[in-house]
């Protein structure tokens with residue numbers, strides 16, 4: 001049986017993709033930078049991989065592979081240099097499907113690296129499937145977790161806006177379906193949750209589950225950017241956050257949908273389920 005190669009396999013989405021492919025009995029190769037140190041589920045085979053590798057090394061990574069789950073690591077801005085050669089190698093090795101983890105609304109936002117990757121996949125005639133997820137619920141359990149745990153506060157300049165966030169585990173579920181069932185090549189799927197969520201609602205749900213008050217601070221843009229600067233965040237990170245939350249305040253990510261349900265036969269994970277499953281992350285230590 002030929003294998004599915006999963007990039008970003010130690011990451012939030014990639015690990016969910018691994019789990020769901022293995023549950024479907026697929027042969028799965030986790031493409032990881034550190035095969036000895038990577039924590040992978042039983043049944044996944046680790047293979048050394050870095051987007052900075054040479055074309056010849058890509059050919060070896062792709063040996064025995066017929067499908068690829070492709071993601072752009074947040075650390076990589078220059079996709080032309082690091083992702084395009086890998087896509088070209090996948091074409092050369094006759095990979096029959098590349099499922100790319102893109103971004104909700106990417107078709108309207110030509111300045112994102114994801115847009116460039118989508119364009120390259122199309123232009124090179126690759127057999128692509130685009131997954132365009134909304135904001136991940138897991139942002140609350142990763143990048144924002146410390147603030148929620150230590151200050152009991154969600155500190156984001158989202159105003160009174162709504163976001164139809166999606167659980168990354170649902171993206172993994174969808175990826176496994178589109179990689180193993182026919183009819184998904186050449187398709188693009190926007191993946192949102194089934195309910196638009198305000199940050200006030202999220203704070204209320206966390207308060208209920210955690211049993212202590214969690215507040216949504218609703219800072220102004222200026223206060224938020226000043227806090228990021230005080231935390232020593234780099235200028236380009238701060239500029240991206242500014243742009244992202246301007247779009248969020250315009251409700252550009254508010255629209256829910258039922259694409260997860262349509263593709264997998266099960267509804268998207270709810271906020272309540274997510275907060276319950278991840279509750280330990282926000283409990284103060286000791």
Ligand SMILES: NC(=O)c1ccc[n+]([C@@H]2O[C@H](COP(=O)([O-])OP(=O)(O)OC[C@H]3O[C@@H](n4cnc5c(N)ncnc54)[C@H](OP(=O)(O)O)[C@@H]3O)[C@@H](O)[C@H]2O)c1
Nearest residue numbers: 008009010011012013014033050051072073133134135136
């Ligand atoms: N967060 C959101 O709300 C959201 C919404 C829509 C789309 N997205 C997109 O989703 C993607 C992020 O997915 P994620 O959250 O699952 O990522 P993540 O958890 O940050 O994981 C990043 C993965 O990339 C790997 N990696 C880093 N540098 C690499 C390199 N040079 N070569 C090979 N692998 C490398 C890491 O492996 P190591 O173990 O080796 O470090 C890790 O597995 C981004 O493209 C982001 O724009 C995010």
